[in-house]
Amino acid sequence: MATDAPLQLKKLAHIHLGVDGGAERFFVRLTRAFAKRGVEQIAFVRKDRPWRDELAEHCQVRELTFSRSHIKRHVIRWNIARQIKGFGARVTMGWMSPASKWLPKPGPDMRTFLRLGDWPDGFHTYGNVEQLIGNTPEIIRQAVEMGWPEERAHVISNFVDPLPENLQPVNRADYNTPNNATVLIHLGRFVQRKRFDLAIEAVARLPETVHAWLIGDGELLDDMKELAKKRGVTDRVHFLGWQRDPASFLKAADILLCPTDEEPLGNVVLEGWNAGLPVVATASPGPSWLIEHGKTGLLSPCGDVDGLVESIERMLCEKHLAQNVKEAGAAWLEREYSETGIVAKYDERLNSEI
Structure with missing residues (x-):
């Protein structure tokens, strides 16, 4: 199928209550891909x-206040259903569990899906959900273990946009980083499971030529800055804040880190491969599914800083290994996580119940 070939799906409604992060970037990316193929x-x-404005370039956007009031919730859901019917969509996809309570009632003229990019937290608001789509097998396995019908649970992963050919890397000097340094890059929310502390501890055990770029924001940011100070690496650990489009930072880095404890997918792994970086990760569910150890990246036990350091040192010392995993990761990304392939899977699934 050509990149912009029309799909079976003609109209689609979305409900998304997220703020700003990797899930939101993929939401905009997927809706754009649908729009390129003729889906309203x-x-x-x-x-x-x-x-919002980026989404509005290719999708009608209705901004709402989602009330927690039991009575108002019914009115808002009725209003959403009325607008979806007026729009003419027969398929609605909610994004993450908070969207489930706002889905219209399914029926002969409405099919409903809930797309999960994180672990399910119970089904008490899933009354109008017909089908689950998880972006990893582990998410779906947990949902089925919790009681969700296996025949109504499906895996469709993510894709990332190819980087523009003319994309320029950021200037390292702008971030107090020497041009001859080895730059590790770790992205995400500063929360416990992302284990930014492991990245900082690893830098403290590695040669002084190794620097880390930590991109993101969150509740543990100040704690991580304090840890860097305590470990004496404030000159080599750089906190770069939240970046809506980190592509130019990835392009300027040398190794992608994903040292998380509980990572459902690890979209940053895909972004690392996309930027041509060798990937070093811990063996949480998502990266373990994505990465073939020693071929498309290196895995070490979760929470094990020694194992993480060993993986990084191998990338630094075994140049042939670093080159091989970069090439294999990029090839695997193109074969299994291309836009064309993932969109085709969504098209097939969303049309299967109409």
């Missing part, structure tokens, strides 16, 4: 989302 879309989102 409408999305119901919270007000003042930073990605």
